[in-house]
Amino acid sequence: MNHPVPLPLEAPDTSFLTSGGAFVRRTVLPSGVRVLTEAMPGASSTSLGFWVGVGSRDERDGQYGSTHFLEHLLFKGTRTRSALDIAISFDSVGGEHNAATAKEYTCYYARVRDADVPMAVSVIGDMVTGSVLDDAAFDIERGVILEELAMAADDPADVAGEAFFAAAFDGHALGRPIGGTPESIRAVQRDEVLAHYREHYAPNGIVVTAAGAIDHDRFCELVETVFQGAPNAAPLARRTPQPVADPAIPKLSVVHRPTEQVSMLRGSQGLDLRDERRPVLSVLNAVLGGGMSSRLFQEVRERRGLAYAVSSFAPAYLDNGAFGVYAGCAPDNVAGVVEIVDAEFRRMVDDGITSDELRRAKGQIEGALTLSLEDSDARMTRLGRSELGTGEFTDLATALERVDRVTTDDVLELARDLLTRPTITSVVGAVQQDELAAAIGIGG
Structure with missing residues (x-):
């Protein structure tokens, strides 16, 4: 392979062999969910992630910090699983699970033995699609996030980094801190975070990826089960660039x-x-x-x-x-x-x-x-x-x-x-x- 492989949204199936001998497949499900896998010969574990193309730069006034807040809340329970159930699911098989919020995306991910992939897809899929954003959990997690922000505020390197990006992208969403500020976290309400969730976590905006010991067709079946009942839809369009004006002075x-x-x-x-x-x-x-x-x-x-x-x-x-x-x-x-x-x-x-x-x-x-x-x-x-x-x-x-x-x-x-x-x-x-x-x- 001597050139990038395009991933057009309108193409339902794409597959190719990488230079290292791994096989990559991509399938667009009827719901618009995009599934990509990379089978690694000799692997006995699998890393998988549920990706949402929303980050801190996508927040509106009154929502600042909501993307990161939501990342925390999705671990706090669904209609069928408690927060403890979610934790036990991975701890009992020696697996790892976590999430990351960035400026342009959010990812909920896990690494498990190949035999435990069905469990990981079911649990993380349930978190992404069925979280209840419980009122009590919301208030508790607000305190946790404020502690996380306080920890970052005690790290001079973190503070310098935030100040650098605020100056480099002054007036642009890229300049905002990913986790919000203590003021915005204290002010944001559950209804605003819930609206953010409902707006951005539609199936056709979600990408599911896996690498390691993975069978693509079986993995697609597992993902389809998560989104069973979702209406047919085309994948959500990718982000539109919004260039930042160059700073005029140092x-x-x-x-x-x-x-x-x-x-x-x-x-x-x-x-x-x-x-x-x-x-x-x-x-x-x-x-x-x-x-x-x-x-x-x-x-x-x-x-x-x-x-x-x-x-x-x-x-x-x-x-x-x-x-x-x-x-x-x-x-x-x-x-x-x-x-x-x-x-x-x-x-x-x-x-x-x-x-x-x-x-x-x-x-x-x-x-x-x-x-x-x-x-x-x-x-x-x-x-x-x-x-x-x-x-x-x-x-x-x-x-x-x-x-x-x-x-x-x-x-x-x-x-x-x-x-x-x-x-x-x-x-x-x-x-x-x-x-x-x-x-x-x-x-x-």
């Missing part, structure tokens, strides 16, 4: 806290999921801050000892993304670390990367990609993100080929675009905004 956000260490993020808006330069970005990211041999790790930590942790990151969404650097350092070192980050940005813009750095980055990326797909969870997740995101499946061989085609000129060209964009900086710790702004030459 931004600095400082949250003063009396901590021993400062958490700092510095970067800009990045590349979206559909951008053909993402393989180039992966190389740039690896060279700049993607490992212990990266430029920033070597310069900031190894040569100067200014930080324990330093790395770069590049999350992507359907219509935008971000790119930046994270560092944790003493308050007195923040300006120095920012100076080094900016110097490395300029060096990459002026000179790009060397052929030796390109070779090492490719080896790092290609090795990490290959190793990640030894895990059925990763393959199950790849299916869900492919279906809900770009609408195409990218095989490992295709991904490796794209990385292998990257040249030093490609990296230089991207650096001159990406690393010259208006810079966003978020800092949490014992620093003063005015002093830091003056030290790094940026307005507040």
Whole structure:
């Protein structure tokens, strides 16, 4: 396979063999539910997930935090199972089950022995389709979520990350925190969360994926049982891009806290999921801050000892993304670390990367990609993100080929675009905004 496989919504059945010998099948059920499986030879366990194409960015006024709130509530009981019944179902077979809310999707997932797949499909399917959102459970879980937000608020790195995204996507739904805020969680009412549930959890908006020891036809039968009685419908259209305007000026956000260490993020808006330069970005990211041999790790930590942790990151969404650097350092070192980050940005813009750095980055990326797909969870997740995101499946061989085609000129060209964009900086710790702004030459 040397090109992505399209996953058109109107195609009822698709199947293909991956480069590693795994067989992928996709079936659109009459209800509009999309089922994707990847059979892994030799596996004796299965990872499966029920995906809903709704995330925190899809919430309206009065609903902020509802997607994450709903994720919690779906574990609290259905018309036929209590919260304890759900927990016992997986504990009694040694299985794992959990959920994740992101900015663009929600996933309820499990990993079990192949013999326990029918149970996992039945239980998670019941959670997704039949939760009661009990009033008492709602009030209890509100307290749990407030504790979760409080825990995140005690982590300076989390706070710096939220401040970075709020500044990078100012005025856009991508800039909102996934879990909401303490104020929005205290204010949101059960009826609003219930309306969010009924609006977004229709069968034709749900994707079910599985990887490992799996028989596609039997798996489809199990999923059809979950949605028995649902009316025939076409799959829900995929998300429509809503691009974010580029920030016109650099931004600095400082949250003063009396901590021993400062958490700092510095970067800009990045590349979206559909951008053909993402393989180039992966190389740039690896060279700049993607490992212990990266430029920033070597310069900031190894040569100067200014930080324990330093790395770069590049999350992507359907219509935008971000790119930046994270560092944790003493308050007195923040300006120095920012100076080094900016110097490395300029060096990459002026000179790009060397052929030796390109070779090492490719080896790092290609090795990490290959190793990640030894895990059925990763393959199950790849299916869900492919279906809900770009609408195409990218095989490992295709991904490796794209990385292998990257040249030093490609990296230089991207650096001159990406690393010259208006810079966003978020800092949490014992620093003063005015002093830091003056030290790094940026307005507040």
